Ligand SMILES: [Ca+2]
């Protein structure tokens with residue numbers, strides 16, 4: 001995420017909780033919890049769990065697993081816990 005500082009863009013992803021090492025392939029912004037602010041759902045590839053970053057006054061927390069939408073996740077000792085859809089190369 002970048003903040004527009006009078007035409008110069010500053011990376012604030014870590015500051016707001018959106019820095020993530022997973023391999024993302026897309027995102028959609030919407031009000032997931034119907035509280036009036038924008039949250040973001042991020043789709044990831046290579047069976048990395050997807051993220052649902054819920055906005056709490058400008059700080060985001062990944063609630064995908066808690067809300068049951070982290071499809072593709074897996075733990076080291078188990079097979080994928082949900083459907084893992086391969087993403088074609090771009
Ligand atoms: Ca919201």
Ligand SMILES: [Ca+2]
Nearest residue numbers: 035037055056
């Ligand atoms: Ca909120």
